[in-house]
Amino acid sequence: MDKMSRPSEKILTSKEEMLLAKEAQYCSWGDTVHYAKELKIFSLSEGIYVYDSHGTQYLDLQMWHSVANFGYKNQYINNIVKDQIDALPQLSCQYLHEEKILLAEKIAKNIEKTFGEKGRVHFNIGGASAIEDAIKIVRNHTKKNSAFAFMGGYHGRTLGATAITSSFRYREHFGHFADRAHFVPYPYQFRCPSDRGKDCCDMSCFKDFEKLFGSEYYSLVNPKTKNCEYGAFFVEPVQATGGYIVPPKGYFKELKKLLDRHQVLFVDDEVHMGFYRTGKMWAIEHFDVVPDIIVFGKACTNGLNPLSGIWAKEHLISPEVFPPGSTHSTYSSNSIGTAAALGVMNLIEASDFSASVPEKGKYFLDRLNGLKKKYPQIGDVDGLGLALRIEICQKDGRTPDRELTEKIMNIGLKGKLTAAGRQRGLLLSIGGYFKNVFTLAPSLYITHQEIDLAIDLFDEAFSEGLR
Numbered sequence: 001m002d003k004m005s006r007p008s009e010k011i012l013t014s015k016e017e018m019l020l021a022k023e024a025q026y027c028s029w030g031d032t033v034h035y036a037k038e039l040k041i042f043s044l045s046e047g048i049y050v051y052d053s054h055g056t057q058y059l060d061l062q063m064w065h066s067v068a069n070f071g072y073k074n075q076y077i078n079n080i081v082k083d084q085i086d087a088l089p090q091l092s093c094q095y096l097h098e099e100k101i102l103l104a105e106k107i108a109k110n111i112e113k114t115f116g117e118k119g120r121v122h123f124n125i126g127g128a129s130a131i132e133d134a135i136k137i138v139r140n141h142t143k144k145n146s147a148f149a150f151m152g153g154y155h156g157r158t159l160g161a162t163a164i165t166s167s168f169r170y171r172e173h174f175g176h177f178a179d180r181a182h183f184v185p186y187p188y189q190f191r192c193p194s195d196r197g198k199d200c201c202d203m204s205c206f207k208d209f210e211k212l213f214g215s216e217y218y219s220l221v222n223p224k225t226k227n228c229e230y231g232a233f234f235v236e237p238v239q240a241t242g243g244y245i246v247p248p249k250g251y252f253k254e255l256k257k258l259l260d261r262h263q264v265l266f267v268d269d270e271v272h273m274g275f276y277r278t279g280k281m282w283a284i285e286h287f288d289v290v291p292d293i294i295v296f297g298k299a300c301t302n303g304l305n306p307l308s309g310i311w312a313k314e315h316l317i318s319p320e321v322f323p324p325g326s327t328h329s330t331y332s333s334n335s336i337g338t339a340a341a342l343g344v345m346n347l348i349e350a351s352d353f354s355a356s357v358p359e360k361g362k363y364f365l366d367r368l369n370g371l372k373k374k375y376p377q378i379g380d381v382d383g384l385g386l387a388l389r390i391e392i393c394q395k396d397g398r399t400p401d402r403e404l405t406e407k408i409m410n411i412g413l414k415g416k417l418t419a420a421g422r423q424r425g426l427l428l429s430i431g432g433y434f435k436n437v438f439t440l441a442p443s444l445y446i447t448h449q450e451i452d453l454a455i456d457l458f459d460e461a462f463s464e465g466l467r
């Protein structure tokens with residue numbers, strides 16, 4: 001039966017109530033579902049929209065945290081998956097299939113063309129598991145257990161990935177973790193770690209970090225031998241869960257030079273920002289840096305089957321140093337995921353996201369700046385491509401207002417907005433150090449009309465939130 005033409009709202013509602021009661025009893029609440037006040041059950045998704053079981057349309061401004069970059073139910077990628085289900089739906093990852101090999105080739109060639117480096121690709125299932133693989137490569141090559149990572153950084157919730165993820169809350173109840181990272185302030189200009197203003201960055205946070213390499217008593221290096229206790233720096237080129245923070249242009253270039261002097265590997269976590277979220281295949285391309293390892297996941301299959309992976313420079317991952325069995329997971333290069341990802345790569349090659357994403361991002365950001373002028377509670381708006389941020393504050397435009405942010409998110413989730421003449425909802429994700437930032441990741445196919453609609457819906461939700 002067509003899910004949109006169900007019999008009557010009364011039956012629907014009681015079915016929804018019944019499902020929610022079961023959820024409350026049988027589902028773990030340990031994931032992120034219960035961050036929301038009011039739970040919804042969704043039944044359809046298409047383009048940039050999802051629909052609840054009443055048929056209410058929700059404009060999705062987070063697209064599964066930047067997984068469905070190419071739109072829900074993208075027919076081109078869906079058809080590839082359907083064909084794969086009919087041809088080779090399952091195959092033990094111990095054996096080879098065409099799509100895995102061609103996908104690895106495409107990613108490796110893309111990186112070689114962009115960064116001028118040869119390397120290999122290793123697949124896994126989720127972002128965190130690919131991060132674990134990157135940690136292994138680092139340890140194997142450097143023989144060092146410890147890594148640098150950024151405050152505000154997020155790399156996943158497996159034990160190893162959580163150890164380099166900044167939030168203490170994620171580790172708090174779970175005992176001893178792998179070696180905890182040394183966390184370094186991220187160049188977050190709106191809340192500058194060195195208390196400079198947003199527009200007067202002198203990279204003093206980088207200079208403070210660099211100083212620590214000057215004496216063995218600052219605990220990181222032996223300046224005589226240049227040997228550093230840390231094997232790698234895990235970097236998000238645009239900090240995602242931290243609140244879609246765009247760093248100043250020159251920061252990573254200086255950081256890479258410093259790390260190279262001490263043979264510290266630069267691990268580029270593109271799980272969230274890769275696959276054109278920022279207008280380039282890899283967000284680090286904006287910053288003129290050649291990473292040693294790239295980690296990807298999320299949008300590589302447009303969400304159709306879990307797949308993630310790492311690319312590493314040849315000398316870090318060649319069979320001589322990373323032999324068979326170094327890392328593996330049952331589902332790691334599954335045939336449906338690799339087919340979907342190969343479809344995504346083909347789609348990318350046939351599209352012009354490097355032109356369309358920055359153009360739409362600029363239009364969206366201009367409109368957000370319009371809202372910022374209207375509401376003093378919008379402390380900051382910024383973005384790179386279609387990774388956009390709205391930081392919600394009290395009236396002073398500085399003090400984070402988590403309560404208002406959550407209120408606006410819950411208003412969107414209720415599905416009762418009426419801007420643009422039809423009842424709709426708005427799906428928003430919250431990130432940021434103080435959970436007061438809307439992190440916007442719309443479909444890369446969003447139209448200008450949909451951007452206008454997004455602004456109208458957000459405006460309505462915001463003004464209702466202030467009441």
Ligand SMILES: Cc1ncc(COP(=O)(O)O)c(C=O)c1O
Pocket residue numbers: 065126127128129131154155156157236240241269270271272273297298
């Ligand atoms: C930058 C980054 N790295 C790693 C991860 C972990 O990915 P996953 O949730 O697929 O394990 C995420 C997830 O949001 C992320 O944003």
